Amino acid sequence: MKLIHTPENILKTNKEPEENKTTYILKDETKIAFSFKWLPNGRIDKRVTGIGATYCELYSKRNSIIVEPLRAIASSKVEKHTGKETHTVIYVGGPTNVHPALNTTQIKKAINESDKFIKIVVVADSLKKVIMAIEDEELYNNYFFMVDEIDTFQTDSGYRSKLEDAMDYYFHFKNRCVVSATLREFSNPELMEEPLSIFNFDNQPKKDITLTITGQALIDALVAEMIKKCLVA
Numbered sequence: 001m002k003l004i005h006t007p008e009n010i011l012k013t014n015k016e017p018e019e020n021k022t023t024y025i026l027k028d029e030t031k032i033a034f035s036f037k038w039l040p041n042g043r044i045d046k047r048v049t050g051i052g053a054t055y056c057e058l059y060s061k062r063n064s065i066i067v068e069p070l071r072a073i074a075s076s077k078v079e080k081h082t083g084k085e086t087h088t089v090i091y092v093g094g095p096t097n098v099h100p101a102l103n104t105t106q107i108k109k110a111i112n113e114s115d116k117f118i119k120i121v122v123v124a125d126s127l128k129k130v131i132m133a134i135e136d137e138e139l140y141n142n143y144f145f146m147v148d149e150i151d152t153f154q155t156d157s158g159y160r161s162k163l164e165d166a167m168d169y170y171f172h173f174k175n176r177c178v179v180s181a182t183l184r185e186f187s188n189p190e191l192m193e194e195p196l197s198i199f200n201f202d203n204q205p206k207k208d209i210t211l212t213i214t215g216q217a218l219i220d221a222l223v224a225e226m227i228k229k230c231l232v233a
Helices: 053-058 071-080 104-112 124-134 150-156 161-170 216-232
Strands: 010-016 021-026 042-046 063-068 087-092 117-123 143-147 176-180 196-201
Touching (some): 053 063, 053 143, 063 071, 063 124, 071 087, 104 124, 117 124, 124 161, 150 161, 150 176
Parallel strands (some): 021 196, 042 196, 063 117, 087 117
Antiparallel strands (some): 010 021
16 A cells, blocks of 8 residues: 655655665654554554554544554543544453443444444454454455554563464554554564654654652552652642
8 A cells, every 4th residue: 555645744754775664754743644644554663652653543544453452552542533524433352441342243233334434443352353343355455454552562472372363463464564662673574574664753852750769668659649649730
């Protein structure tokens, strides 16, 4: 699929054919979706958190399956992007405070009743349920497959086998990507051969970091107190 983007918010594009790598430098505070119609295939290294990679795919004009490592992340992203005119967003995973757990029949019903672009945000453990529900011979051609927070998949796959299963499905899809703000090398050589797209700002935003020193016995209480202060602020 051809990558569609407009140059208005892209300050610089650096292509390195020998490394199959393209770097896009965006204007400060610009989101990916301000210039890109959809995400490119392959490995995506978003050097800045909150740069809008998932947002871009959720609003792209194509059907998408977006795989998240945790139900809290998946549920919150669906909650933010439900009820849009151009697409139907479906959460698939364990029950949360705002979303019930859907079975295969319910997933299929939600897809069949929609006349919009389908955006399925699924927790990795429930991915097989989504594949079974779609039952489309052209599934691997008709859906873009995105694995978000791929670094978590790499670190947690040792004790969560379903994370590894998600990558087995990954290679069946014609159009696909893995995304991370802390992208590392992969042991799978096939993945390392995929094109690499880097998104960054011209000036990296700086964050205030505060160091608090405490004794081992007081760590839990101090962390709880600091979280409360952040919530109030």
